[in-house]
Amino acid sequence: MRTVTVGVLGSGTVGQDVLNLIERRESVFSDLGVRIEISGVLVRDVNKVRDVPLGTRVTTDLGFLQECGVVIEAMGGVDRPLEMLLPYLRSGRPVITANKALLAERWDVLRDYALAGTLYYEASVMAGTPVIGPMSTVLRASTFTRLQAVLNGTCLYILNQMEGGKNYADALAEAQALGYAETPPTLDVGGFDTAHKLAVLARFCADGNFPYSAVEVQGIEDITQKDIQDARAAGERIKLVAELERQGSGWRATVAPQRLPDNHPLCTAGASRNALVYEGEECGMLIFAGGGAGGMITASAMVGDLLDLLIGFPGHVPLH
Numbered sequence: 001m002r003t004v005t006v007g008v009l010g011s012g013t014v015g016q017d018v019l020n021l022i023e024r025r026e027s028v029f030s031d032l033g034v035r036i037e038i039s040g041v042l043v044r045d046v047n048k049v050r051d052v053p054l055g056t057r058v059t060t061d062l063g064f065l066q067e068c069g070v071v072i073e074a075m076g077g078v079d080r081p082l083e084m085l086l087p088y089l090r091s092g093r094p095v096i097t098a099n100k101a102l103l104a105e106r107w108d109v110l111r112d113y114a115l116a117g118t119l120y121y122e123a124s125v126m127a128g129t130p131v132i133g134p135m136s137t138v139l140r141a142s143t144f145t146r147l148q149a150v151l152n153g154t155c156l157y158i159l160n161q162m163e164g165g166k167n168y169a170d171a172l173a174e175a176q177a178l179g180y181a182e183t184p185p186t187l188d189v190g191g192f193d194t195a196h197k198l199a200v201l202a203r204f205c206a207d208g209n210f211p212y213s214a215v216e217v218q219g220i221e222d223i224t225q226k227d228i229q230d231a232r233a234a235g236e237r238i239k240l241v242a243e244l245e246r247q248g249s250g251w252r253a254t255v256a257p258q259r260l261p262d263n264h265p266l267c268t269a270g271a272s273r274n275a276l277v278y279e280g281e282e283c284g285m286l287i288f289a290g291g292g293a294g295g296m297i298t299a300s301a302m303v304g305d306l307l308d309l310l311i312g313f314p315g316h317v318p319l320h
């Protein structure tokens with residue numbers, strides 16, 4: 001049995017469930033001949049009550065990173081996690097992250113590590129519903145033409161609650177209480193979180209260097225109860241839709257609210273489910289759907305990445 005030391009950055013909605021799931025799947029690690037040792041969990045406030053396995057070393061001291069074989073980043077932000085991870089990545093060690101903002105906005109720095117296979121980030125788009133895995137493997141054989149997706153759980157929740165008559169502010173507060181929303185939630189309702197995710201996906205199917213700044217973004221803040229009820233009366237629903245398609249010799253990436261017919265695959269996936277329609281010349285139209293936000297579903301993808309890493313699979317390699 002070999003011991004793998006894992007350091008975790010962040011123990012909030014996602015980090016806590018990562019720790020709990022690692023403990024829950026102990027026998028699966030054991031079958032691989034591995035014993036996981038959590039060398040430290042970085043937080044801001046050590047006095048906060050946390051739902052983590054007994055004896056977990058929660059600390060504000062980053063020193064444990066030096067002794068880690070693997071780092072799982074679940075703290076969020078852009079500059080701060082990058083600063084913490086860079087010295088570690090430079091030493092060739094692997095990172096598992098759910099942080100689409102970091103991936104989208106600092107690709108200039110991270111791309112080489114992704115190309116080297118040391119970055120694992122299935123959880124960054126659609127949480128535990130696998131899309132990056134297929135895009136970085138089997139789907140490469142098909143010529144990508146277009147994708148259309150609903151990628152933000154907070155916006156889905158708010159729009160769905162508004163269909164039931166709830167007001168925008170109450171619905172947003174509930175999405176925050178459920179652990180779906182980013183800090184600050186403007187990232188969600190302004191469309192930026194969806195744009196982060198679209199940039200991450202575009203690097204697998206369109207252009208390995210696709211810049212986040214190229215995504216045109218509009219959020220849901222101006223959607224009114226009347227807009228929603230007008231759409232319902234016409235047999236339609238309003239969703240925040242991410243789209244990527246060819247434009248001339250390049251690609252056009254947009255995020256904006258759209259009215260979609262009730263029978264559109266992004267609607268039939270279910271009121272609270274993320275969904276993605278992928279079109280390729282050879283593979284035809286594929287539909288991915290499932291939960292896209294929440295602690296345990298996100299943890300399931302991160303622990304899945306950890307298992308891939310231990311089995312010897314590389315991380316998620318974008319287009320060269």
Ligand code: NAP
Nearest residue numbers: 010011012013014043044045074075076098099293294298
């Ligand atoms: P969260 O609940 O706010 O947890 C963040 C954790 O990071 C907290 O434990 C916090 O410490 C710690 N932290 C933040 N800044 C820190 C700093 N500068 N130094 C030390 N510790 C710091 O966030 P979350 O919802 O778990 O999200 C974490 C990441 O996962 C984000 O990148 C998010 O985009 C991504 N993600 C989230 C979901 C979801 O549904 N929530 C789904 C997919 C991906 P304290 O606890 O002491 O405050």
Ligand code: HSE
Nearest residue numbers: 152153154180182293
């Ligand atoms: N804030 C994000 C959402 C979390 O609402 O979808 C999952 O990425």
